[in-house]
Amino acid sequence: MRTLCASTLIGEFFVIGFAGLVAMKDQDLSSGLVWTVCGVAMVFSVLLCGMVTRPGGVQLGWALQIALVVSGFWVPVMFFLGACFAALWWASIHFGRKIDEAKARWAQQGPTAA
Numbered sequence: 001m002r003t004l005c006a007s008t009l010i011g012e013f014f015v016i017g018f019a020g021l022v023a024m025k026d027q028d029l030s031s032g033l034v035w036t037v038c039g040v041a042m043v044f045s046v047l048l049c050g051m052v053t054r055p056g057g058v059q060l061g062w063a064l065q066i067a068l069v070v071s072g073f074w075v076p077v078m079f080f081l082g083a084c085f086a087a088l089w090w091a092s093i094h095f096g097r098k099i100d101e102a103k104a105r106w107a108q109q110g111p112t113a114a
């Protein structure tokens with residue numbers, strides 16, 4: 001699960017950075033505010049890569065997904081991208097757990113004669 005979730009979070013890192021570039025064109029937003037918010041979100045996404053398997057890591061990931069969707073109020077394309085990444089986050093958790101369970105079953109079987 002960790003690998004799939006970390007891959008999703010690293011993808012979000014780049015999307016957040018590009019969304020910051022788009023948000024810079026909005027005259028109502030100051031560049032300091034845009035880069036503070038984007039910078040915190042980018043650092044959070046990278047730190048979350050290591051926290052995914054710890055208690056509360058998945059829930060923090062969901063909070064980031066919600067924040068990405070909500071950022072669509074400032075950068076409208078983020079409604080779509082946030083929803084896409086929320087779906088990827090769900091898939092990473094769902095299929096990552098299935099892969100982890102399969103690996104655990106395979107490890108319990110031990111070496112087999114070929």
